[in-house]
Amino acid sequence: MMFVIFLSLLLLIILITGLIAVFLPRLFGSGILFSAFSFFVVLAYLLLSAPDVAFTEAVISVISIAYYVIAIRELRKGDLE
Amino acid sequence: MKQKHSSIILEVAYRLLIPVLIVFGVYVLIHGEYSPGGGFQAGVILALAVILNRVLEPADVKKNYWTYKTIALAGMGPVIYMMTGLLSIPFGGHFLEYGLLPLPVHEVERHLYGILFIEVGVTLGVMATIISIFDSLGKVGDPDERGNLL
Amino acid sequence: MAADVIMTARPVWAVLISTAAALLIMASGRKPNLREFWTLAAALLKIGIVYSMLPMILQGNILISNPLILSPGIELFFQVDAAGMLFAALASVLWFLTSIFSIGYMRSLHEAHQTGYYASFALCLTAAMGIAFAGNLLTFFVFFEMLTLATYPLVIHERTDEALRAGRQYLVYTLISGQLTLIGIILVYQIAGHGNFMPGGFMSGIAGTPALVGIFLLLMAGPAVKAGMMPFHGWLPSAMVAPTPVSALLHAVAVVKAGCFGVLRITGYVFSPQSLQAIGVAKPLAWLAGATIILASLIALTRPNLKQRLAYSTIGQLSYIILGAALGTTSALLGSFYHLFAHGIMKITLFFTAGAIYTKTHDLEIRKLSGLGRTMPLTFCAYTFCALGIAGMPLAVGFISKWNLLLGTVESGQGGFAVVLIISGLLACAYLLPVAYSAFRSEVVPEMEHIKGEPNLWTLVPLLATTVIALILGIFPDAAGHFYTLAQMAADNIMTGTY
Amino acid sequence: MAHIPVLVVLVPLLTALVLPAINQLLPRITQAFFKSALLANVVLAVLAMRHVVTEGPWHYWLGNWEPPYGIEFVLDAMSATLVLVAAGMAFVVALYARPFFNLDEAGMETRTLFYVLFTLMTSGVIGVAIAGDIFTLYVFIEIASISSYGVVAMGGGRAAFAAYRYLILGTVAATFYLIGIGLIFAMTGTLNMAQLSEMLPPLMRSPAIIAGMCFIILGLGTKTAMVPLHSWLPDAHTYGPTPAIAFLATALLKAFSYAIYRFMYQIFGGHAQPVTALALQVLGGLAAAGILYGSVMAIAQKDFRRMLAYSTIAQISYIPLGIAIGTPAAIAGAALQVISHSMTKGCLFMVKGGMHLKLHTTQIDDLGGMSRSMPISSFALTVSALSMIGLPPTSGFFVKWQLLRGASAAGLNWMMIVLVLSGLLNAVYFFRILENVFIRKPNQEAHADEGPHGAVLGIKPELPLPMLAAMLILTFGILAVGVGSGWLTEHVFSLIDLAGGGV
Amino acid sequence: MSVAIFFSYVIFWLIALLYVSGFFGMMEHNHLVKKLMAMNLMQTAVILFFLLLGQKIGGITPIAVPGITDIDAYANPLPQALMLTAIVVNLSTTGIALTFLIVIKKFWNTLDESEIMRRMDK
Known part of the structure; x- marks a missing residue:
């Protein structure tokens, strides 16, 4: 019971962070929000009793945030020059 | 490049993190x-x-990283996987039938060893792949050509 | 008379020999003499093969060869019967003569792209031979489309804008109608389960009348367009931009005759004359053919250019064959089959003469040809004889076919068409003979005064040869090739429903 | 030899993986290794085909675990056909690619990267063909797709954008597919195709299954570029590097159509199930729309590359059309189209690459005089154009014949009209090209620049020999398949098991 | 309707919403990086959906716990295994897409989709 309510709250948070990340105008900020999104997703996976997936998602989200950050830095290079 | 403007604390923390991660x-x-x-x-x-290590390197060193060796390594990991799988074929099994691997242990244990081999291969492959994608993200953007990947 | 079936590979060789020739011609494009040697050698070989089958056919046998059984229901197979033999013999003989003529024509005009020309020519003959020997609708269609493709380079041979336009028009007409035929063929396979030609047909009564009418119309689309039946004749006069030997081939041997032959195959070997009457398409077809005969002759009267005039004459004459098929009596069919041959030999002579004249004058305006009969007596004699033959003069080969057609109209009780035939004969005199008359009797126009002597031998000999053939066969209809017997056998086959 | 089903996937996969290492250690033998591996794969595919023809379908369990738990590979007549096509096309394209890239001045390492991705793509396609459960199918679809994104992007900046759009849409399609199999899994609890086909019939009315079916068709339809979902294809096929596209437009797209077939007939029960029959009808409508749309758009194009792309949309729809008709003849036609269109379109793309290198243009109006400078390519172009139009004796005609037979047997007369119309529309644009190639005079400025590659290996004005060889293999293949189509129909396609097929 | 069932519906609706918003964000957004993020949203939604399928009320983590041998007590491990694969696929897709983005940026000097589309037709 609590589990279900908790999960739906978590999903709501995921939804909101994800939407903000997508619609935030600033690129770097949305990258950061995206990492928050990933964190909540990891929580949700844990809640769904899938620790294996959660673990994978955790390490992968680190990597993908790193990808995003690197890429965003590369993308902004041209704008500054 | 003004690479060195990041704080000392952060850099030291990164360096400490690397062995722990390994x-x-x-x-x-x-x-x-x-x-x-x-x-x-x-x-x-x-x-x-490895990526943490890369982040700490200055930019001019980083340029040389996009080498073929990472990709070659990325290929070798799955090769280990598949060779393990194929190894059971000469011993009368199907592909990936670890129970028939030529190891001097009990059959159940053979399964575990087989899986371990495979996991080593996967680890190697995944590691090298992720690093090579990371490197390529830094490298492809060099403003030298007409944007041609080839 | 139950026919014996003989398995033999000869039809396949007859078909393939000109394909091989085409390849050899392509390979030896740099050496004109070698290239033309291949053409002639293949033509002779082909005549040999075709005629080697003649005795067996005359004994009432049919030859079958099954090079490719694709699968039950889809097979590419050849079957030689009297009708096919007739067409094959005609095509192979005329290929040889046309080849000789082409050599003379092309060389004296120094035409470009000769290699492609001879290769396409050989491919055309492959296709024509395939159509002649096709044993089922699939095979027929395969070679029918191949004929379209092989003729296209010939039509656009001159590479001028006009030629390209004519080529496009030709493709539009033939491809669209060909695809309609394809649908018809599919429906035949679907309903009847097979598409093998049988004398007397295999479609009668196996489906409702509307379905049969639809299938008949779809099937007829391709052959009728190729046979230039009005109102689908538009491509034919514009295709006249091609060199004259090509026109000779298009209008006497390969394309239009393949169309007519297709019409005969469909009316006689897929459907039967009786079933056509039963589903009520015979009458309209006959009317359409009759209208085409008269209209085409009338249009021919108005054309100032000799080739154009011959083109419209062809449209008219071809409809004789369709008319015979639509009338559907023994004599009418005999007339149709024989006209296939007779018109071929006469019309090719007319085109040969036109071509031969063109090599000298570079112009085919009828007005400018006056008086040339005195410088080129042989050529114009041949022209005159065949023009009379087209009109149906006795002693020329055209008389035989026309006589049988006339008999057929009476037999079928539609005597009205006899009037059409007679009017058409008179009109043919009216549009062909003035050329001959003015050539012998009028003054030479000033710009043609420099023309001296007959055309060169390469062009002269074939046209004289065809004239002689026309004359001999007009007197002895069954000489040499036994075309008359073959036509009779084919007509009998259709009427009796057996080989 | 008992392990061919797994070897046929593993050989290209292993090749792809060790290729970078070999390129590092023994750069000289890279090419030889690559090509001989692909050739070996062709041999394996032929052996697989022979086994299927003589002994029937072939089930292989990885690790010898039974299907509900383990992964199963299945080789039947249809998948063996696709495997053969994929392996064969991969080899031919490999033959073509080496000189192409030599002339295109690509770097050594990135070129090897191309080969790696290309071989991965091959193994993905073959995997799609033989996967026996729907999740393995997903994995192989993604292997093939992701490597195809990479391969397309190698064509430069425009290609990268095209590839990006392709990636976005391809990923949407993949999620659709995943949702679909999720729904099916939720209802049945299994992913194995054979088990699904037994468990699904009583469940076919449930909304979850119907929704799952819709999602799967949407996903696979996007990847196959069925008509409302095709928007990624023209750009990707226009700007991608030629050898990649020659494989992409042929084997890869076929793999997805094949997956549709697999789902419709071997899982959802074909025409025997009313729901599936309805879905098949919709599929047939979309395919017909795709055929007409692609042909009409192809006529409107001025660039040969783009024209080929639209023509691909049209031609690829023949396969769903055949699947939708669903009579044995139509399915045989679809299978024949898998072979025929692969060779035809592959050959056309190769000719396009040749134009690109030699004439430095692919604008249709600038192709004048090509028959003079590139006679052999022009011959290949002619034959494949005829096959596209569907004129005998090329294979395209027999595809049309089979499909028409199927349509008439099913009483779908409007489909016959669509097919015939499509042939005529194809004739319009291909004869325009042939006219330009053979008849028009060379365009001065287009040919003035002979480029730095004037004297490459091979016949002087023509392309290098391996490229010509590749084209000629395909050209003669088109003719051979045309003539041998009956043999194929009788001995191979008749073995296709049509659960619920036949109307 | 009990609260638990109501919320279990809510869960599915939320996941569907996540998926749909990802889908529309991807289709409508002009910025290519944002498109990619929206795509990740979509993929996450699918993974959540799959994990829910393997879920049983009161099911425990599918890792062998000594003493519990009843298979039904564990959550279904199959969807989880499948999702591991899916996550890997997502990661590689993201990586490749970002590489493309950098190339696109270099070539076009913009990441605005409609702008690039406009220039592409030229």
């Missing part, structure tokens, strides 16, 4: 059967360690 990665790899984790996660963690 150890943790190997632990995850070995302990895959008993707890969450396995070859894939181990590979990602090891790759993370």
Whole structure:
């Protein structure tokens, strides 16, 4: 019971962070929000009793945030020059 | 490049993190059967360690990283996997039938060893792949050509 | 008379020999003499093969060869019967003569792209031979489309804008109608389960009348367009931009005759004359053919260019064959089959003469040809004789076919068409003979005064040869090739429904 | 030999993986290794085909675990056909690619990267063909797709954008597919195709299954570029590097159509199930729309590359059309189209690459005089154009014949009209090209620049020999398949098991 | 309707919403990086959906716990295994897409989709 309510709250948070990340105008900020999104997703996976997936998602989200950050830095290079 | 403007504390923390990550990665790899984790996660963690190292390097060194060797290594990991799988064929089994691997141990244990081999391969492959994608993200953007990847 | 079936590979060789020739011609494009040697050698070989089958056919046998059984229901197979033999013999003989003529024509005009020309020519003959020997609708269609493709380079041979336009028009007409035929063929396979030609047909009564009418119309689309039946004749006069030997081939041997032959195959070997009457398409077809005969002759009267005039004459004459098929009596069919041959030999002579004249004058305006009969007596004699033959003069080969057609109209009780035939004969005199008359009797126009002597031998000999053939066969209809017997056998086959 | 089903996937996969290492250690033998591996794969595919023809379908369990738990590979007549096509096309394209890239001045390492991705793509396609459960199918679809994104992007900046759009849409399609199999899994609890086909019939009315079916068709339809979902294809096929596209437009797209077939007939029960029959009808309508749309758009194009792309949309729809008709003849036609269109379109793209290198243009109006400078390519172009139009004796005609037979047997007369119309529309644009190639005079400025590659290996004005060889293999293949189509129909396609097929 | 069932519906609706918003964000957004993020949203939604399928009320983590041998007590491990694969696929897709983005940026000097589309037709 609590589990279900908790999960739906978590999903709501995921939804909101994800939407903000997508619609935030600033690129770097949305990258950061995206990492928050990933964190909540990891929580949700844990809640769904899938620790294996959660673990994978955790390490992968680190990597993908790193990808995003690197890429965003590369993308902004041209704008500054 | 004004690479050095990041704080000392952060850099030291990064450097401390690297050996921890490596150890943790190997632990995850070995302990895959008993707890969450396995070859894939181990590979990602090891790759993370390498990437942290890369982040700390100055930019001009980084340019030389996009080498073919990483990709070659990325290929070799799955090759280990598949060779393990293929090894059971000459001994009368199907592909990936670890029970028939030529190891001097009991059949159940052979399964575990077989899976370990495979996990090592996966780790290697994942690690090298992630690093090579990371490197390529830094490299492809060099403003030299007409944007031609080839 | 139950026919014996003889398995033999000869039809396949007859078909393939000109394909091989085409390849050899392509390979030896740099050496004109070698290239033309291949053409002639293949033509002779082909005549040999075709005629080697003649005795067996005359004994009432049919030859079958099954090079490719694709699968039950889809097979590419050849079957030689009297009708096919007739067409094959005609095509192979005329290929040889046309080849000789082409050599003379092309060389004296120094035409470009000769290699492609001879290769396409050989491919055309492959296709024509395939159509002649096709044993089922699939095979027929395969070679029918191949004929379209092989003729296209010939039509656009001159590479001028006009030629390209004519080529496009030709493709539009033939491809669209060909695809309609394809649908018809599919429906035949679907309903009847097979598409093998049988004398007397295999479609009667196996489906409702509307379905049969639809299938008949779809099937007829391709052959009728190729046979230039009005109102689908538009491509034919514009295709006249091609060199004259090509026109000779298009209008006497390969394309239009393949169309007519297709019409005969469909009316006689897929459907039967009786079933056409039963589903009520015979009458309209006959009317359409009759209208085409008269209209085409009338249009021919108005054309100032000799080739154009011959083109419209062809449209009219071809409809004789369709008319015969639509009338559907023994004599009418005999007339149709024989006209296939007779018109071929006469019209090719007319085109040969036109071509031969063109090599000298570079112009085919009828007005400018006056008086040339005195410088080129042989050529114009041949022209005159065949023009009379087209009109149906006795002693020329055209008389035989026309006589049988006339008999057929009476037999079928539609005597009205006899009037059409007679009017058409008179009109043919009216549009062909003035050329001959003015050539012998009028003055030479000033710009043609420099023309001296007959055309060169390469062009002269074939046209004289065809004239002689026309004359001999007009007197002895069954000489040499036994075309008359073959036509009779084919007509009998259709009427009796057996080989 | 008992392990061919797994070897046929593993050989290209292993090749792809060790290729970078070999390129590092022994750069000289890279090419030889690559090509001989692909050739070996062709041999394996032929052996697989022979086994299927003589002994029937072939089931292989990885690790010898039974299907509900283990992964199963299945080789039947249809998948063996696709495997053969994929392996064969991969080899031919490999033959073509080496000189192409030599002339295109690509770097050594990135070129090897191309080969790696290309071989991965091959193994993905073959995997799609033989996967025996729907999740393995997903994995192989993604292997093939992701490597195809990479391969397309190698064509430069425009290609990268095209590849990006392709990636976005391809990923949407993949998620659709995943949702679909999720729904099916939720209802049945299994992913194995054979088990699904037994468990699904009583469940076919449930909304979850119907929704799952819709999602799967949407996903696979996007990847196959069925008509409302085709928007990624023209750009990707226009700007991608030629050898990649020659494989992409042929084997890869076929793999997805094949997956549709697999789902419709071997899982959802074909025409025997009312729901599936309805879905098949919709599929047939979309395919017909795709055929007409692609042909009409192809006529409107001025660039040969783009024209080929639209023509691909049209031609690829023949396969769903055949699947939708669903009579044995139509399915045989679809299978024949898998072979025929692969060779035809592959050959056309190769000719396009040749134009690009030699004439430095692919604008249709600038192709004048090509028959003079590139006679052999022009011959290949002619034959494949005829096959596209569907004129005998090329294979395209027999595809049309089979499909028409199927349509008439099913009483779908409007489909016959669509097919015939499509042939005529094809004739319009291909004869325009042939006219330009053979008849028009060379365009001065287009040919003035002979480029730095004037004297490459091979016949002087023509392309290098391996490229010509590749084209000629395909050209003669088109003719051979045309003539041998009956043999194929009788001995191979008749073995296709049509659960619920036949109307 | 009990609260638990109501919320279990809510869960599915939320996941569907996540998926749909990802889908529309991807289709409508002009910025290519944002498109990619929206795509990740979509993929996450699918993974959540799959994990829910393997879920049983009161099911425990599918890792062998000494003493519990009843298979039904564990959550279904199959969807989880499948999702591991899916996550890997997502990661590689993201990586490749970012590489493309950098190339696109270099070539076009913009990441605005409609702008690039406009220039592409030229």
